[in-house]
Amino acid sequence: MTSDRLSGSTRREFLRTSLAAAAALVPVRSGPPQGRLLGTLPLTGRGAPQLPLDTLLGSGLDARQFLDLSALMPETLVTPTGRFYIRTKRPDRLDLNRPWTITVRGLVRRPVDVPLVELLRLAEPIGTVLLECAGNTNPNNFGLMSAARWAGVPMRHLLRRAGPLPKAAGVLVSGFDDHSQPSRSSVAGASWIFTFEQLDTAGAFLATEMNGERLSPDHGFPVRLVVPRWYGCACTKWVNEIVVVDQDEPATSQMREFAVRTFQQGRPELARDYAPATMDVAATAVRVEKWLVDGKIVYRVIGVMWGGTRPTNALLIRFKSTEPWVRVESCPLPSTTTTWTMWSHTWQPASPGSYQIVLRVDDPSIPTGRLDVFFYLREVRVDEV
Ligand SMILES: Nc1nc2c(c(=O)[nH]1)N[C@H]1C(S)=C(S)[C@@H](COP(=O)(O)O)O[C@H]1N2
Numbered sequence: 386m387t388s389d390r391l392s393g394s395t396r397r398e399f400l401r402t403s404l405a406a407a408a409a410l411v412p413v414r415s416g417p418p419q420g421r422l423l424g425t426l427p428l429t430g431r432g433a434p435q436l437p438l439d440t441l442l443g444s445g446l447d448a449r450q451f452l453d454l455s456a457l458m459p460e461t462l463v464t465p466t467g468r469f470y471i472r473t474k475r476p477d478r479l480d481l482n483r484p485w486t487i488t489v490r491g492l493v494r495r496p497v498d499v500p501l502v503e504l505l506r507l508a509e510p511i512g513t514v515l516l517e518c519a520g521n522t523n524p525n526n527f528g529l530m531s532a533a534r535w536a537g538v539p540m541r542h543l544l545r546r547a548g549p550l551p552k553a554a555g556v557l558v559s560g561f562d563d564h565s566q567p568s569r570s571s572v573a574g575a576s577w578i579f580t581f582e583q584l585d586t587a588g589a590f591l592a593t594e595m596n597g598e599r600l601s602p603d604h605g606f607p608v609r610l611v612v613p614r615w616y617g618c619a620c621t622k623w624v625n626e627i628v629v630v631d632q633d634e635p636a637t638s639q640m641r642e643f644a645v646r647t648f649q650q651g652r653p654e655l656a657r658d659y660a661p662a663t664m665d666v667a668a669t670a671v672r673v674e675k676w677l678v679d680g681k682i683v684y685r686v687i688g689v690m691w692g693g694t695r696p697t698n699a700l701l702i703r704f705k706s707t708e709p710w711v712r713v714e715s716c717p718l719p720s721t722t723t724t725w726t727m728w729s730h731t732w733q734p735a736s737p738g739s740y741q742i743v744l745r746v747d748d749p750s751i752p753t754g755r756l757d758v759f760f761y762l763r764e765v766r767v768d769e770v
């Protein structure tokens with residue numbers, strides 16, 4: 386049994402270790418022993434657009450709200466619901482006044498329409514889970530990620546009740562996606578197909594609550610799928626149908642659209658040829674603080690680490706391709722990889738200039754697909770040393 390499984394008997398332990406993780410973060414806050422914070426340097430990415438943060442932009446499928454990561458503090462690692470990132474606003478044709486049911490059908494012994502009230506009755510606290518959009522590509526913000534405290538119903542409860550038939554191989558989860566306006570950049574329809582084992586291993590659940598309240602309309606009210614440690618593209622909002630399918634089910638349009646961003650080999654025709662859309666261990670800087678300590682300028686880099694299946698604290702940082710990698714000064718070992726943790730590093734650059742902050746994991750047994758290609762590189766200009 387791994388400690389980062391969220392479901393069943395490990396849940397109590399999960400809650401306990403989350404508290405321990407919060408306590409372990411205290412050193413990140415304490416920072417330099419004495420001194421004065423002079424300011425915070427912006428982190429940028431060359432050529433990328435500067436967009437307003439913590440603000441809903443656009444509409445329908447093109448709607449985005451980026452979280453301002455530069456303001457992250459240990460106490461805001463659970464993102465307040467109003468600032469949780471948004472990718473796709475609630476469809477304008479969604480009628481939230483109609484009674485909601487989830488149809489479970491396909492290769493099952495007992496097809497059922499599960500009314501929402503029943504899901505609400507079965508809902509249990511799950512814990513803190515981070516979501517990240519696979520298209521979290523803007524180096525000026527990397528703000529398409531957030532974490533919430535969720536409650537909901539583990540998928541395996543529903544599936545067990547429906548009773549999969551022997552030919553059952555996969556589970557197609559679909560949501561309501563009827564927007565009156567076509568999208569400039571995305572395909573409507575956000576369904577994904579999983580194997581039973583993938584759902585179980587990840588601890589996938591149908592979420593009915595985030596941060597102690599019912600979901601907000603833009604985050605999938607009344608019910609969404611959350612698959613811990615998978616990219617957000619697999620976390621269907623406004624879920625209304627679950628179909629148990631066989632081996633030969635074609636991939637959904639959403640799986641095809643996200644094939645590159647979820648590291649598939651090409652764009653496979655069949656769902657069974659898709660690798661799990663899981664997040665490897667990743668890390669990025671979120672701000673650089675400039676301090677005056679004993680008459681000297683000292684910089685502190687603050688960042689986050691998330692993803693992967695096995696927690697690690699073997700984080701290395703580099704500021705220029707001509708400089709060596711060094712161990713991140715303060716990186717507590719996370720107790721779970723279902724959410725993010727903070728790290729910090731004291732930095733005394735040799736000279737003013739432009740620096741490119743990248744991270745990697747000093748453990749070859751841990752896959753780090755995005756860190757390997759410097760996906761989360763952040764640029765910073767230092768004027769004074
Ligand atoms: N029905 C539906 N669900 C969806 C989407 C969508 O367009 N329609 N977008 C997906 C993508 S790409 C992401 S990253 C997450 C974003 O969830 P959030 O907006 O609650 O942060 O929802 C997923 N679920």
Ligand SMILES: [Mo]
Nearest residue numbers: 518519617618
């Ligand atoms: Mo996404």
